[in-house]
Structure formats: structure tokens, C-alpha cells
Amino acid sequence: MPESSTLSFVLEQFFPSHQCLEIERIDNGHIHETLSARLQTPQGTQDVVLQRMNQHVFPHPEQVMENILLVTRHLQESYLAEGQNPEGRVLHFFATPSGEYLIRDSAGGVWRAAQKIPNARTYETTQDFKILFEVAWAFGDFQRRLISLEGTRLHETIPQFHHTRKRFNDFIQAVEQDASNRALSVRQDIEYLQRREDNVDIVVDALAKGHLPSRVTHNDTKINNVLMDRTSGNALCVIDLDTVMPGSILYDFGDLVRSAANTALEDEKDLSRVHFDVPRFIQLARGFLSAVREMLSPLEWELLAFAPRLITLEQALRFLTDYLQGDVYYRIAYPQHNLHRARTQIRLLQEMEQQAGLMESILERCKTDSTLGRFS
Secondary structure, three states: OOOHHHHHHHHHHHOOOOEEEEEEEEOOOOOOEEEEEEEEEOOEEEEEEEEEOOOOOOOOHHHHHHHHHHHHHHHHHHHHHOOOOOOOOOOOEOOOOOOOOOEEOOOOOEEEEEEOOOOEEOOOOOOOHHHHHHHHHHHHHHHHHHOOOOHHHOOOOOOOOOOHHHHHHHHHHHHHHOOOOOHHHHHHHHHHHHOOHHHOOHHHHHHHOOOOOOEEEOOOOOHHHEEEEOOOOOEEEEOOOOOOEEEOHHHHHHHHHHHHOEOOOOOOOOHHHOOEOHHHHHHHHHHHHHHHHHHOOHHHHHHOOOHHHHHHHHHHHHHHHHHHHOOOOOOOOOOOHHHHHHHHHHHHHHHHHHOHHHHHHHHHHHOOOOOOOOOO
């Protein structure tokens, strides 16, 4: 928890004349430091979310916020154009009285504040088919609403974020440098990933050649990045917009399946609990495609079943790279945390490879499924 003097300074910048009634830390993120606060302000009681941004991961926080404001305003306009109230469906960030959306504390930390959406929760994992469908639909609807926003207007806040060739090359470099003397103990994991090098260029090359359309994508479509209504179980709002950038819809679908069709948590130590769950995949495919089916290009359809394998490979590369480098990117709770994360991805990828044909047939059926827009 940050020092109380720092928190008091940050809150005063965004909410002059406030009284802090309670504040607590939220620990489910890898990147930023996040807190939830209840404030008494001249406008009444407000529940807010504070974040101290990780400037190692995001060295240009102003560009991150410019992207977020552009996207959230576009989403608000989309809801209003359809006669819907965007309140609670789109993230709302607070500005200081002088109009600033980011402030710096005395140590150089960068902070922002957002409205906390009421009666909402997230899931790290779930077996509930309705929740899976709703999460997938929310990310698909997010894509649908942003199709009219030109990706060229957005900053590339993490250059080459899903560039799998770069991720693979970074991994090989980490293996060769072995900065933390860990490579020998994970030789089997290293060799498994090395054997999949042929996969890493497929999407990046198609994007570079213009064979795949560049879209405004979320780029971090984990199940816990959708707020769900506690009462109805319906999706409310897509959150964690820091990585919204130009990219491929394949990345979003792939990461969604990677995170939500896994029967275990991302850092599960017991690999016997890690499985790729086909029934969950069916609901994810149905939910996502119910929103985006009409906007997919022929090549996007062709590569849709491959996308989860690609992103799972990428994430395994990233986790193992960070482990070999000495855990410099992801926040860890114990020394082997990134290794357990990497091995979970490897196990998941192995099962996806075994089920590749079934995944393709499921997606093929979704093309003509007349009930796709209804949960069942």
C-alpha cells in the first residue's frame, strides 16, 4: 500500500475537499498498483478506483490515456447512437479541476482515477456457460463498436506487443544470455517452445502484407477484464484498456480462449488441473462470433482456430522469457511464479494442439448457426 501522504495528495488532486471513508488494495493485476476507495465529496459519496501506472511497462503514460479517452468517447457515442445509456457500460475517468487525467506524485509516480461501476465483479475463471458467453460477447461487441474508429488514430503504446516473431527472438536471446542462471533447469520447456518457431510468423506476416485487416483491438482479452453484473450475470463493461492499439481481431479471440477455456488459474502449480475445455470453447466461440461474425474477412475465418494456439504460445514465450531474465516485467509473488505461469501455458497449448481439428469444426458450424445470437 502506498504511503498515506501519497494517497492523500493523489486524492486531493482529483477530488478537492473530499473525505476518504475507506480504501483498500486490489491485488488481481500483473502490471499496475490498484486501489479501491470510497470518498465523501461535495457531490456525494463516490466509489473510485485509483491506479499507479507501471512506467516500466508503459513508459509513455500520456499516450496510454489519450488512447483510452479516444476509445471510451467513441464507445459512449456508439451507445448513444443506438439509443442506449452508456452509464456503467463504458469506463469513466476523472479529470482534475485543471483538466488533467494523470497526475504525478513527489516520487514521480503516475496516477489516474476512474469511476467504480456499482454491483459489478470479475471472474478469474468460471465453469458457468452463461458467464463465458457473456464475456465473449462483450469483447466481440467491443470490437463491433470500434470498427468505425480508425486504428491509425491510436498510439502504439507497447510497440510490437503481439509481434510473435519479436517475442520468439527475445526468448532466444534470454536463453542465450541466461542472466539469472536458470536455463539449465528449464531445458525441456525451452526445447518445446523452440520447436514451434514455424508458427510465429503467420499472423504478423499477413498483417504486414495487408492480407489481414488492422483493427482497433483490446489486446488483453482475459476473462477478468470484463465487469459482470452481480445480479443478472450479464456483461457490463470491458476494462483494462491500456493495451488498446491497432492489431488483429485474431489476437483478441486467441487471448480470450487462452484465458477462459483453461480449467485452472494462469499460475496453477499443479499441471494435472490444467486442461483446454472444449465445452467452454464452444460458448466462447458462440458469444464472440454472435457480435463479430458479419465483420470477419475470409482469412480471419481461416485463422480463427489457429489464433488461440498462437497466443498461448506467445504467452508461454513471454512468461518464460521473464523468468530467464530475472522477473523484470511481470509482478511475481514468489521466485518461480513466472515459471509456473509458463508451464501452465505450455500444458494448455499441448491440449489445444490435440484438439485443433475439433476447434476448426466448431468454428465452421458457427458460420451458419441461426441461433448464434442467443445463449443456450
